[in-house]
Amino acid sequence: MHDPYTVLGVSPGATQEEIKRAYRKKAKECHPDMHPDDPLATQKMNEVNEAYDMLMHPEKYRGQSSPFSGQTAHEQGQPFHTYTWSGDSPFEQPDMDMFWGMPFFTTAAPPQMEMSDAPLVRDAIRSMEQQRYHEAVDILARIPQEARNARWHYLMACAHEGSGNIPSARFEIDQAIAMDPHHLVYRQAQERMSGASRTYRQRSTGAGGQIVSPGRILGSLCLSSLLFRWFCCC
Amino acid sequence: MFGYIRPALGALTDDDRKRYRSIYCGLCRSLETRYGLIGKASLNYDMTFLATLLSSLYECPETRSTRRCIPHAVKPHTEAASAAIDYAADMTILLSYYQAMDDAQDEKPHIGRLRMQLLEKAFQTVSFAYPDTISRVQVCMQAIGTLEKDPMPQGEAIAARTGELLGTIFVWKPDFWAPALMTLGSSLGAFVYWLDAALDMEHDKKHGCYNPLTAMGLDARDARPLLIASIAPAAEALESLPLLQDLPILSGTLYQGIWESYNQAMKEGESPDA
Numbered sequence: 083m084h085d086p087y088t089v090l091g092v093s094p095g096a097t098q099e100e101i102k103r104a105y106r107k108k109a110k111e112c113h114p115d116m117h118p119d120d121p122l123a124t125q126k127m128n129e130v131n132e133a134y135d136m137l138m139h140p141e142k143y144r145g146q147s148s149p150f151s152g153q154t155a156h157e158q159g160q161p162f163h164t165y166t167w168s169g170d171s172p173f174e175q176p177d178m179d180m181f182w183g184m185p186f187f188t189t190a191a192p193p194q195m196e197m198s199d200a201p202l203v204r205d206a207i208r209s210m211e212q213q214r215y216h217e218a219v220d221i222l223a224r225i226p227q228e229a230r231n232a233r234w235h236y237l238m239a240c241a242h243e244g245s246g247n248i249p250s251a252r253f254e255i256d257q258a259i260a261m262d263p264h265h266l267v268y269r270q271a272q273e274r275m276s277g278a279s280r281t282y283r284q285r286s287t288g289a290g291g292q293i294v295s296p297g298r299i300l301g302s303l304c305l306s307s308l309l310f311r312w313f314c315c316c
Numbered sequence: 317m318f319g320y321i322r323p324a325l326g327a328l329t330d331d332d333r334k335r336y337r338s339i340y341c342g343l344c345r346s347l348e349t350r351y352g353l354i355g356k357a358s359l360n361y362d363m364t365f366l367a368t369l370l371s372s373l374y375e376c377p378e379t380r381s382t383r384r385c386i387p388h389a390v391k392p393h394t395e396a397a398s399a400a401i402d403y404a405a406d407m408t409i410l411l412s413y414y415q416a417m418d419d420a421q422d423e424k425p426h427i428g429r430l431r432m433q434l435l436e437k438a439f440q441t442v443s444f445a446y447p448d449t450i451s452r453v454q455v456c457m458q459a460i461g462t463l464e465k466d467p468m469p470q471g472e473a474i475a476a477r478t479g480e481l482l483g484t485i486f487v488w489k490p491d492f493w494a495p496a497l498m499t500l501g502s503s504l505g506a507f508v509y510w511l512d513a514a515l516d517m518e519h520d521k522k523h524g525c526y527n528p529l530t531a532m533g534l535d536a537r538d539a540r541p542l543l544i545a546s547i548a549p550a551a552e553a554l555e556s557l558p559l560l561q562d563l564p565i566l567s568g569t570l571y572q573g574i575w576e577s578y579n580q581a582m583k584e585g586e587s588p589d590a
Binding site for chain 1: 325326327475476480495496498505506540544548556560571573574575580
């Protein structure tokens with residue numbers, strides 16, 4: 083178990099920019115491509131990623147006694163890329179090894195299983211426990227319309243949130259609350275999913291109505307964009 | 317729905333403006349060399365943003381060259397080339413093809429079908445290279461189609477699916493950064509959906525078309541809190557990523573540029589005595 087500040091080589095008072103710079107430096111040093119003979123290179127890279135994630139999202143790690151378990155999802159026997167893409171075709175995403183392939187990512191704690199959960203629902207929760215959120219979305223989508231209760235909408239919201247799809251997560255959690263307005267867990271999830279507006283309002287000049295460059299956008303707009311505009315005026 | 321995701325160039329330094337141009341022109345060049353004139357005609361600001369974002373995140377090796385082209389025959393300009401820019405070019409083709417398909421199905425059947433035909437070959441190349449992205453985008457397109465056919469369409473559901481579509485395109489690789497890129501893309505997609513609804517409100521009223529904001533009893537001016545709530549997660553994701561390169565362009569887009577057309581429309585809508 084390591085302290086994230088030590089892993090990145092920054093002091094606890096470091097600014098976000100310092101953390102980002104330190105991360106970039108460490109990531110370049112630890113890149114598995116730079117150490118093809120080191121079997122621990124991937125693990126080191128994961129540690130650097132996790133340390134970065136901990137410093138950027140401390141709220142995710144609150145309540146965890148040992149944030150660095152020393153064991154990665156990869157070692158626990160999960161596929162290398164837990165962000166699942168359905169196909170295993172040879173035409174994967176291009177240049178997979180151009181960047182360091184990371185075996186896991188973290189997010190809010192997965193939802194708890196309940197006795198009354200149907201088998202498909204259990205499968206979806208299990209996928210979320212293994213951080214396979216896309217798979218959870220696909221499993222939940224197989225449940226027929228008539229069986230979609232407040233809990234289904236809540237679970238769908240969690241699956242979307244985990245995969246990063248916040249608009250869909252918000253939509254589903256609102257549906258869950260409309261069906262069951264007094265469920266505390268749903269309310270807490272809604273609060274978590276709808277934060278951020280105030281910070282944005284403070285940082286954004288545009289949100290307040292300021293206009294910087296009215297009309298002209300690029301000094302000289304390309305002919306091709308004009309063509310495009312002609313094609314598509316929606 | 318294209319073209320809203322761009323920086324407010326007036327707020328950038330000269331160097332950042334030049335840099336943005338070099339990515340824009342680089343994307344144009346990649347589209348032209350790989351997909352011909354129809355590729356070039358699909359160039360848009362949104363995918364220039366994606367190219368800038370992915371270049372910054374993955375810090376891919378980049379080459380720069382100085383050239384002249386037909387619209388800029390006199391003054392040579394710099395063009396950037398990288399794997400991230402090529403990916404953004406591929407996604408430009410994908411988006412344009414689906415946009416054409418959407419047009420062919422409703423508003424402009426002839427132009428839509430023509431554009432589909434012109435883009436067909438390029439689209440085949442792209443679908444061969446990214447089968448998973450294509451299948452996810454298709455699921456979103458079908459879902460949006462079904463939702464729109466509803467006699468009482470749910471704007472929030474369509475916004476969420478539009479977001480998912482753009483988010484899917486933003487995820488270049490299934491790696492550690494995928495969720496943050498998904499958040500960025502999906503929030504931007506939802507924002508663009510509501511922005512488009514706000515800007516089209518007058519047109520929709522005149523032609524009796526469905527408008528999700530009108531259906532919710534909102535005026536274009538009342539949409540600001542909804543727009544802020546939609547875009548805030550994207551800004552949060554941007555802040556959380558280890559981005560150093562071109563950060564002023566990226567944050568200038570999310571905090572300022574995407575608001576320009578809305579703010580402009582709201583200003584023009586104000587009556588002189590108000």
